[in-house]
Amino acid sequence: MILRLTLFIVYRFVFLLLLFTSLRFLFYLFNADYFQTIPWEKVQDAYVLGLRFDASIIMTFNVIPLVFFIWGKFIFRSTFLLQIARFLFWIGNSVIVGLNILDLEYFSFTGKRTGIELLGLQQDIADQTQQLILHYWDLLLLWFVYSLLILRHTLAIRSTVETVPHVYRKAVIFSLFFIAVAVLTIRGGLQLKPLRPNIAFTIEPNKLGHLALNTPFNFFMTIGIEPIQEVHHFKEDRDVRKLLEYLRQPKDTFFQPLPSATNVVLLILESFASEYCGIANAGKGYTPFLDSLAQVGLYFPHHFANGRVSMEAVPSILGGIPGCMQEPYITSLYQTNHLVGLGNILRDKGYTTAFFHAAKNGSMGFDAFTKNAGFSNYYGLNEYPNKDRDYDGTWGIYDGPYLQYADSILSILPKPFAACIFTLSSHQPYAIPSHLESKYVPGSLKIHRSISYVDDMVRQFFKSAQQQPWFKNTLFVLTADHTHEHANPHYMNSKGDYLVPLLFYHPNRVLKADTARLVQHVDIMPSILDVMGIKSKEVPLFGQSVFRKKIDLAIEYTNQQYRLYRKEEYIEGNVGMPIVIKNYQDQKIREATEEEKNLLMAFIQYHNNGMIHNNLYQFGR
Numbered sequence: 001m002i003l004r005l006t007l008f009i010v011y012r013f014v015f016l017l018l019l020f021t022s023l024r025f026l027f028y029l030f031n032a033d034y035f036q037t038i039p040w041e042k043v044q045d046a047y048v049l050g051l052r053f054d055a056s057i058i059m060t061f062n063v064i065p066l067v068f069f070i071w072g073k074f075i076f077r078s079t080f081l082l083q084i085a086r087f088l089f090w091i092g093n094s095v096i097v098g099l100n101i102l103d104l105e106y107f108s109f110t111g112k113r114t115g116i117e118l119l120g121l122q123q124d125i126a127d128q129t130q131q132l133i134l135h136y137w138d139l140l141l142l143w144f145v146y147s148l149l150i151l152r153h154t155l156a157i158r159s160t161v162e163t164v165p166h167v168y169r170k171a172v173i174f175s176l177f178f179i180a181v182a183v184l185t186i187r188g189g190l191q192l193k194p195l196r197p198n199i200a201f202t203i204e205p206n207k208l209g210h211l212a213l214n215t216p217f218n219f220f221m222t223i224g225i226e227p228i229q230e231v232h233h234f235k236e237d238r239d240v241r242k243l244l245e246y247l248r249q250p251k252d253t254f255f256q257p258l259p260s261a262t263n264v265v266l267l268i269l270e271s272f273a274s275e276y277c278g279i280a281n282a283g284k285g286y287t288p289f290l291d292s293l294a295q296v297g298l299y300f301p302h303h304f305a306n307g308r309v310s311m312e313a314v315p316s317i318l319g320g321i322p323g324c325m326q327e328p329y330i331t332s333l334y335q336t337n338h339l340v341g342l343g344n345i346l347r348d349k350g351y352t353t354a355f356f357h358a359a360k361n362g363s364m365g366f367d368a369f370t371k372n373a374g375f376s377n378y379y380g381l382n383e384y385p386n387k388d389r390d391y392d393g394t395w396g397i398y399d400g401p402y403l404q405y406a407d408s409i410l411s412i413l414p415k416p417f418a419a420c421i422f423t424l425s426s427h428q429p430y431a432i433p434s435h436l437e438s439k440y441v442p443g444s445l446k447i448h449r450s451i452s453y454v455d456d457m458v459r460q461f462f463k464s465a466q467q468q469p470w471f472k473n474t475l476f477v478l479t480a481d482h483t484h485e486h487a488n489p490h491y492m493n494s495k496g497d498y499l500v501p502l503l504f505y506h507p508n509r510v511l512k513a514d515t516a517r518l519v520q521h522v523d524i525m526p527s528i529l530d531v532m533g534i535k536s537k538e539v540p541l542f543g544q545s546v547f548r549k550k551i552d553l554a555i556e557y558t559n560q561q562y563r564l565y566r567k568e569e570y571i572e573g574n575v576g577m578p579i580v581i582k583n584y585q586d587q588k589i590r591e592a593t594e595e596e597k598n599l600l601m602a603f604i605q606y607h608n609n610g611m612i613h614n615n616l617y618q619f620g621r
Contacts, residue, residue, distance in 0.1 A: 005174050009066055013058065015153055016093060019146065020054040020214060021047070023100040026142075028211060030104040038205060045203050046211040052188050056195050057217040059185040061092040067175060069157065082157070090154045094147040096216035101143045103215045105136060111614045113197070113213045115222035115333045192362035197221055198335045201372040209336065209372070222333045226326055228608045231575055233601035237609065241620030243602045244541040250548035255512055257533030262506075263474040264346070264418040264528060265410070265465075268317065269454060270310070270426045272480035274301070274499040275491040276451045286443060286451040289459035290478065290501065297476075297505030298513055300546060304498040304554035304565055305482045306521040310422075311364050313481035316521035318342050318373045318420060320540040321616075324557040324607050330365040334611045340538035341373025342525045346418040349534060354379060354413060356406045356421040358397035366422070375420065379409060392424075392431040399425040399454050400433065403461040411468050422481070425457070426450040444487045471507060475531065477524060478503040494563075494570065495584040498556060502546075504531070513547045518567055520554035538617045541606060555603055564600050571600045 024047060028035060035043065068085035103114055133140065188195025197218045201209030234240045278285030279294040280301055306316040311330045312323030319341045321329050329335060343353040354377040355370040357363065361380040370378060381387065381396045390401040397405075406421050413419070425432060430450035432440070440452040458478075465471045480500035486492045491499065502519060504511050504527070511531070522543030529536060530545035542555060554565040564571040571592055573579030579592040579600055592600070610616035 005070060008069070009178065012062070012066065012069075012089075012153075013055075016058045016062070017051065017054055019093075019097060019149070020058065020100065021050075023097065023104075023146075024050055024054075024211065024214070027100070027104055027107070031107055031210075034108075034207070035211065038208060042203075042205070042208060043211065046208040049200065049203055049212040050214065052195060053200065053212065053214050053217045055185050056188050057096060057214060057220065058093075059182050060220070061096055061216075062089065063179065063182040063186075065089040065092065067178070070171065070175060070178070086154045086157065090147075090151050093150045094143075097146045097150070098143050099216040099219055100214055101139050101146070104142075105139060107210065111210075111338055112336045113210055113215050113218040115218050115336075116220075116225065116227070192360045193365065196331070196335075196365065196368065198330065198365060198368040198372060201336065201339075202368050204376070206339075206372050213336065218336065225331075225333050227333055228325055228611060229575060230612055231601065231605040231608050233575070233598075233605055237605075237620035239620075240602045240605050241541070243598065244606060247551055247553065247599075248541060248544045249550070250545065251514070251550035253513075253548050255531070255547060258475060258506065258509060258531055259473070260349070260533065261416045261473070262532060263416050263470055264351075264532075265474055265476050266317070266418075266420040266524075266528075267458065267476065267478045268313065268420065268422045269458070269478065269480045269501075270423045271447060271482065271484040272426065272451065272454075272501060273483035273491070273496075274303070274501055275483065275486060275488050275496065276448065277501050280499075280501065281488070286448050287455040289455050289462075290503070293462075293478070293505055294501070294503050297503050298511040298515060300502040300513075300515050300517070300519050302516070302518040302552075302567070303479070303500060303502035304518070304520045304556065305480070305500045306554070306556060308482050308497070308558070310481045313521060314364075314366060314369060314422070315373075317479065317524050318370065318375075320522045320525045320543050322520075322522050322542055322555050322557070322607075324555065324562065324604075325611075326560075330369045332611075334614070335369075337611065337614045338617070339372050340536070340617060341370075341375070342528060343370070343374025343376070343418065345374065345529060345534065345536050345538070347374050347376065350416065352414045352417040353377065354409070354417065354419045356380075356402075356409075356419065358384065358399070358402040358424045359395050363396075370420070375418075377413075379406070394429060394431060395427055396424050398431070398433055399423045400436075400457040400460065403457050404464060407461055407464045407468070410465070410470065415470060416473075417470075423454055423458075426454045445485050447484055466507075474507070475528070476503075476505040477528065478505070479521070479524065493584045494582075494586055495565070498554075498565070504546075511547075514549070517546065517549045518552035518554055518565065519546045519549060520565075522555070523549065540610075540616050541619070542603070562600060562604055564603065571596050573597070573600055575601075575604065 065085045065088035068081050071081055106114055197213055200213040274280040276285055277287045278291040307313055307323030311328035315321040315329040319339055325332055347353050353375045355375040356379045357366050361367050361382045367378050384397050390397045392398050410419055430447055432450055432453040440449045442449045479502045483497055523546050526539050526543050527546045530547050552567045556563045561572050561574055569581050569583050572582055579597045581589045581592055583589055606619060610619045
């Protein structure tokens with residue numbers, strides 16, 4: 001009996017996998033121009049990865065009808081249960097097949113697999129039903145053929161007489177086992193986080209992610225995520241682009257770009273608010289090494305994070321995309337949009353790219369996002385060689401040994417390299433090795449001692465790196481992902497909620513810039529490219545090189561309000577809401593002028609429409 005049940009389920013599952021594979025092949029044919037430069041062996045990788053997404057969504061829609069089939073066909077021989085199972089099997093699979101067929105054509109308009117945002121177009125679809133049928137009758141016919149195939153397969157399933165001893169007990173055991181396998185299949189494996197759409201973009205080239213992904217998986221994974229609102233404050237997108245490009249006009253400077261083969265090491269320090277740094281507080285802080293490095297490097301005291309969580313910081317720093325949605329970009333409806341990250345641009349220039357994070361692989365979706373952003377090599381907890389010895393008991397590896405590990409990897413990477421290292425130990429619960437606890441003096445907040453520990457471990461990292469041949473030919477960029485708790489009243493305001501350090505350092509070059517400027521996370525990517533002498537048209541319009549910046553602006557989104565920070569105040573508002581000027585104690589000063597309203601709305605329209613239409617890089621051109 002167990003064998004027959006297993007074969008029954010496997011046969012149905014394979015049948016549906018074949019249908020989805022055929023639709024993936026059709027998707028490839030319909031969009032052949034998009035994939036034409038990719039070798040066939042790479043395309044095959046997308047087909048293999050795609051099986052995980054297909055299996056997940058197929059099992060999601062079929063676990064209930066298959067259980068009904070087991071009991072209606074093999075156990076009770078119930079016509080009623082069998083009919084319910086047939087109906088659910090046919091309808092459910094016809095729906096997910098239909099969603100796949102939709103993107104055979106719709107993908108060419110959006111450049112991505114369709115998500116739940118499609119429901120926002122229901123009125124437009126209703127208004128255009130007649131012309132849609134007229135123009136896309138072939139897709140309707142294709143869906144009809146696939147639905148008939150599923151129906152024919154469904155009707156062929158009939159009840160079976162069973163005279164097996166203890167049939168109910170065996171059926172219950174098998175059903176429980178099947179449900180356990182189904183749960184594993186739906187989540188996509190045993191990894192830390194369930195399968196998510198952006199995992200599709202971990203293959204190279206990442207545009208193959210659209211082929212690996214399937215539309216129903218993307219659609220149902222985005223249910224519950226609030227879509228952003230399309231904005232039409234400016235009638236023409238080119239007017240938005242014209243204004244934003246005007247803001248990004250470079251200040252006249254005459255610095256000498258670094259050599260083209262300069263290495264890049266970007267350190268993102270967990271929760272290192274400016275409030276904790278001595279350099280920002282007349283020497284009173286917990287970061288003596290960072291303070292000393294700031295004395296010889298290029299330190300920006302007015303540097304804003306573009307979000308309040310790590311998942312917003314990484315897209316801001318490595319992709320130039322600020323956290324301007326309720327949901328972080330990494331898990332948003334737009335996570336499968338076309339992305340050109342710092343790693344993509346540098347890799348095209350011959351760089352080896354790597355991202356280091358000592359947490360469990362899959363944590364916060366960094367592994368998938370950074371690969372999409374062009375960081376080909378990922379070093380997480382899975383890759384670390386001494387997990388048992390150096391594990392902090394909660395998140396991952398203590399920063400001390402992990403930074404030494406990162407240093408050893410950098411020393412063997414092909415040069416030039418571009419690496420991003422995200423520290424860990426100053427994250428709650430602020431664990432540091434027990435034998436070092438007495439070395440660092442506790443502060444008024446629990447985080448303070450771990451800040452001192454991480455700062456000291458960064459010092460050790462630089463000390464080790466100085467012994468390596470690559471050190472003298474490396475640009476170091478240090479910043480933090482976001483702020484944390486406040487103890488200093490000076491930072492207990494809107495500005496203090498976002499101030500984090502930003503420091504550029506090169507052992508053999510004196511870097512110059514106007515450090516009095518207000519800068520932000522999304523300025524880091526264009527700044528690195530600028531100082532390296534690398535030009536790219538695929539950098540979002542939110543940021544500007546800190547080496548040429550002449551206008552004080554930083555964008556942020558909180559509590560359904562967009563904010564544009566300036567030196568002494570900020571512009572706050574949203575579509576359909578008042579736009580006002582406030583000081584950093586959140587007190588309204590006055591109504592915004594028309595020019596200020598247009599300034600804020602230009603950023604909102606560029607962000608929202610660029611995300612919705614997947615055209616941030618071509619917006620208004």
